[in-house]
Amino acid sequence: MPLVRGGAEIANDCIFVPDGGALPQSGRFSVSFGRYLSLKQGRENGPLPDGIRLAPADDPAQLEPFLPEIALIEVDFPRYTDGRGFSQAQLLRRRYGYSGEIRAVGHVLRDQIFYMHRSGIDAYETRRAGLFEVLEALAEFTEAYQPAVSGPAAIFRKRDGA
Amino acid sequence: MYRYDQFDARIVRERVAQFRGQVARRLSGELLEDEFKPLRLQNGVYLQLHAYMLRIAIPYGQLSPVQLRRLAEIARDYDRGFGHFTTRQNIQFNWVALKDIPDVLEKLAEVEMHAIQTSGNCIRNTTTDHFAGAAQDEVLDPRAWCEIIRQWSTFHPEFAFLPRKFKIAVTAAEHDRAAIRVHDVGLHIRRKDGQVGFEVHVGGGQGRTPHIAALVNPFVPEAQILDYLEAIMRVYNRYGRRDNKYKARIKILVSELGEAEYIRQVEEEFAAQRPGEKINLPASEVARIHAYFAPPDLAPKPAVSKTLEAAKAADPAFARWTRVNLHPHKVAGFVTVTVSLKPIGAAPGDATGTQMDVVADLAEKYGYGDIRVSHAQNLILPHVALDDLPAVYAALDAAGLGAANESRITDMIVCPGLDYCNLANARSIPVALAVQKVFADPAYEEDIGKLHINVSGCINACGHHHVGHIGILGVDKKGEEFYQILLGGRADEKAALGEIVGPGLKADDVPAAIHRVVEFYRAERASPAEKFIDTLERLGHQRFQEALYAAG
Numbered sequence: 001m002p003l004v005r006g007g008a009e010i011a012n013d014c015i016f017v018p019d020g021g022a023l024p025q026s027g028r029f030s031v032s033f034g035r036y037l038s039l040k041q042g043r044e045n046g047p048l049p050d051g052i053r054l055a056p057a058d059d060p061a062q063l064e065p066f067l068p069e070i071a072l073i074e075v076d077f078p079r080y081t082d083g084r085g086f087s088q089a090q091l092l093r094r095r096y097g098y099s100g101e102i103r104a105v106g107h108v109l110r111d112q113i114f115y116m117h118r119s120g121i122d123a124y125e126t127r128r129a130g131l132f133e134v135l136e137a138l139a140e141f142t143e144a145y146q147p148a149v150s151g152p153a154a155i156f157r158k159r160d161g162a
Numbered sequence: 163m164y165r166y167d168q169f170d171a172r173i174v175r176e177r178v179a180q181f182r183g184q185v186a187r188r189l190s191g192e193l194l195e196d197e198f199k200p201l202r203l204q205n206g207v208y209l210q211l212h213a214y215m216l217r218i219a220i221p222y223g224q225l226s227p228v229q230l231r232r233l234a235e236i237a238r239d240y241d242r243g244f245g246h247f248t249t250r251q252n253i254q255f256n257w258v259a260l261k262d263i264p265d266v267l268e269k270l271a272e273v274e275m276h277a278i279q280t281s282g283n284c285i286r287n288t289t290t291d292h293f294a295g296a297a298q299d300e301v302l303d304p305r306a307w308c309e310i311i312r313q314w315s316t317f318h319p320e321f322a323f324l325p326r327k328f329k330i331a332v333t334a335a336e337h338d339r340a341a342i343r344v345h346d347v348g349l350h351i352r353r354k355d356g357q358v359g360f361e362v363h364v365g366g367g368q369g370r371t372p373h374i375a376a377l378v379n380p381f382v383p384e385a386q387i388l389d390y391l392e393a394i395m396r397v398y399n400r401y402g403r404r405d406n407k408y409k410a411r412i413k414i415l416v417s418e419l420g421e422a423e424y425i426r427q428v429e430e431e432f433a434a435q436r437p438g439e440k441i442n443l444p445a446s447e448v449a450r451i452h453a454y455f456a457p458p459d460l461a462p463k464p465a466v467s468k469t470l471e472a473a474k475a476a477d478p479a480f481a482r483w484t485r486v487n488l489h490p491h492k493v494a495g496f497v498t499v500t501v502s503l504k505p506i507g508a509a510p511g512d513a514t515g516t517q518m519d520v521v522a523d524l525a526e527k528y529g530y531g532d533i534r535v536s537h538a539q540n541l542i543l544p545h546v547a548l549d550d551l552p553a554v555y556a557a558l559d560a561a562g563l564g565a566a567n568e569s570r571i572t573d574m575i576v577c578p579g580l581d582y583c584n585l586a587n588a589r590s591i592p593v594a595l596a597v598q599k600v601f602a603d604p605a606y607e608e609d610i611g612k613l614h615i616n617v618s619g620c621i622n623a624c625g626h627h628h629v630g631h632i633g634i635l636g637v638d639k640k641g642e643e644f645y646q647i648l649l650g651g652r653a654d655e656k657a658a659l660g661e662i663v664g665p666g667l668k669a670d671d672v673p674a675a676i677h678r679v680v681e682f683y684r685a686e687r688a689s690p691a692e693k694f695i696d697t698l699e700r701l702g703h704q705r706f707q708e709a710l711y712a713a714g
Contacts, residue, residue: 081200081283083323087399090320094439111184111201118319140180143173145313147441148320155169155313156447 002130005101005123009131014051014072016105023047030074033058040066053105056084060091067098075121077106086119093120093149113137120149163224163532164309164454166274173316174271177278181205182264189261204284204322206277207263210582216258217280218270222290222308222332223251223535223542227522230533232273234518240266245518247503247511249575249626250329251289251535252280256582278316283324285315285395290332291339292536295457296491296498296544301353304334306452307387310443314388321395325402326410328395336655341537343375343657344368344629346412347394349387358384364394365416365424368623372659373413376421378428384448388441393432401427458530458545463495467548480555482604483566488551495548499529501541501558502565502573506602509591510576511539520561528554538575538614540568571613571680572598575626579619579636580643586619588636588643593617593669597634600673601680610680613694616651629653631695632676633660645672647710649679649703652695663707675710682709 003012014028019035023046030051031039038044051072052063063070073092075085085104092098103123104116110129114137124134147154166174181201188198202208206217218233225233233253237245240262241255248254258266270276279286288308295303311330315321321328333340334351342348348363359381366375382390403409403418416424474481489498501521504510513521521541525533528550534542546554558564567573574597577583579590594617601607616630620637627633633648644666651660667675680694682705687697698706 080197081323082404083283083321084400084404086320086323087396090396095434095436109197112323115317115319115322141173141176141317143169143176144319145173145316146318151319155173156443158169159167159450160444160446 001125001127002134003103003123003125004129004131004134005103007135012125016053016074017049023049028072030072033063036066051101051103054085054088056082056088058088060088060096063092063098064096067092067096067100070098070100072101072103073098074103074105077104077108077112080107080109080112085121086115089116089119089121090149110134110137114140114151118144118148118151122150163226164221164305164451170274170313171271174274174276174278177205177276178264178267178271181267185260185264200282200323203282204279205263205267206280207260208281210256210584213257214260214263215254215256215582216263216266216277217248217252217254218275218277219280219287220252220275220535221312222288222294222305223292223537224305225533225535226273227526227531227533229273229275230518230522230525232269232275234515234522236266236269237515237518244512244514246509246578247513247535247539247541249537249539249624250287251292251537252287253535256578281327282322283326283328284322285318285324285328285330288312288315288330288332289340289345289537291335292534292538292540292542293339293489293498293544294334294534295455295532296489296496297335297339298490298492299337300333300335301351302334302358303452303455303457304332304351305455306448307349307351307384308332309451309454310388310448311391314391314441318395321399324395324399325404326407326412328398328412330391338653338655338657339536341626341629341653341657342366343655344372344626344653345375347391348375352381354381360384360387360390362390362394364428365413366657367411367413368626368628369411370408370621370623371414372623372628373417374657374659375413376416376424378421378425385443388443389435389439390428390432392439392441393428393435397424397427397431457492458532460493460496460530460545462493463547463549465494467495467551470548470551473552479559479564479566479604480552482608483555483564484551486566486570486608487568491545493545496545497548497551499543499546499551499554500536500568501543501563502567503540503563504567504573504598505562505565506572506598507595508562510574510594513541517561517563520557520563524554524557538569538573540573566604567607569612569614570607571601571610571615572607573614574598575614575616575630577618577620577625579617579625583619583624585622586636587621587638588619588645589669590617590619590625590634590636593634593636593645593672596669596673597676600677609690610684611690611693613680614652615676626653627651628659629657630660631698632679634672634676635662637666639666643669645669647672647675649706650695650698661703663703663710671713674713678709678712679706682706 350361363375529543618625648660
């Protein structure tokens, strides 16, 4: 599946290890938040992961203490209709100040990428959309009414400055 | 009214281009129907029984003559000559071809209109009092705040994939004509100690599990209302149910958590917002938008118009129309006119392109260019001088728009029903028309007074049967249509849900049963001034129920 980040299609070097799966001895990997806590708190022995995969019901507030040491957060969209990941990304960026990578995984549709970008997601593991489609989707709107994490500044600020 | 600046215009143009691409990808097969569905829905395109249906947004129900003429043109060029005004102050076209929809959207964009977020699990068109800006009992014109909410909610990146659709209604008047207590969020604008703020109601709704909204906060100052709405939306987006479509509306979240716990969660989320999360809409922007809704320059006139009185004396039908279809205006010598889209025998809320043109012309000539759509599916001319009423009525009557039945028994809210909709279990329009026939004598109807009958063809309640003084609900029992009757619902500031009175009736028996209930009311009312709903409240449902079933 294509992975697009920073305006380029890149190789996905991070594998997700499901709960109960064997942790790799080398290479980058991510685990669920629950498993991360087990590893972190010593209930399970093993290397700490590079990334955490958030399920839609996970609460970003509980991640806050660990954010400085996490390089990658994968926000899972198991179905495109499940929009909880947009709130998770907004909270991570705007309330908890997370500055690492937030990657959308799961059922990521081209036509959601603009909203994802504005919510603070900066990497997209898509099913079918490649680099061209992702860049096209990101450029579809040059204006936005609301303040958000990234993308165009809110129109009311531009009006105020005009 | 609000006019687009270069920013609004660009967003709508970019949306049309985006949807044109999406339609092309769907038609080429690149997008699967399942993937296309949320995209077309957020552009108001439904797949109905016979064809695609296009729902066009009419923000807070306001139209200019130019916009209404454009809708008339679309009705003629892309539909079968008519459109259907909805209970959410929008308009629907039932026969538009998918391939034509990008062109239709482009024509709408030319007149500052769109179909954005008229469907899908997102924040829908914000609705308001159809007399806004003209009503005597409002503390300020609510349309400016509706426009602010429209902009805030348009393409909100966080709230485009909610558990379910989300509807916001705003009123600024004591008498609630916007049915705010049966909306996901109902806002009542109030003034307190010289400050403007919002009384916030959450979790109202109709459908299969109707709820009256909970009062969540009695006064949120205007500077904080968008942040407060963000808190409401985020709690809903995160915790609203997604496992069952029928339990996904915010009313279920509020009722499952309990009002107190729900309020605690919203207040907690609101309090947790950090300074960088606040919207901080500049006062200059609020003032800029308010300025668009400055009232027209109406010089007060004598409270009695000789022209009007003479015309009334000459034409009893006109005199009746002036008694029934007018509403008092802020400015002396002016009134607000309801143009009824409920003539006897026609589908409620439908208007032909020709009729739309007539109303547009009248608005231009006599109505300061202002037209509204009411949630009761009528059109409104908010500002008309008393002297001009004879000319307005003559033109309306000639176009088949002269029915004198505003808020009367034949002014029913009716969903499209089984004739159009693939959710419906029963027909609703034919039943409504059969009931209308019983009360078709205008003198008889006027004597009955204000009485709302609402008709839905299934439990999804698009015809608002829960909040009709008399509600009619079509159900399917083993392949046969039956109609349950509800009594005692109301959508105003005393909002209440109607109660089903007993076993369902066959379609043919409905008109006579309603007639018996109305006759019982006429016999029992304390005076002709006592409304049906008040007599019902005074006497209780039991005797009305007996009258309903007293077939003989």
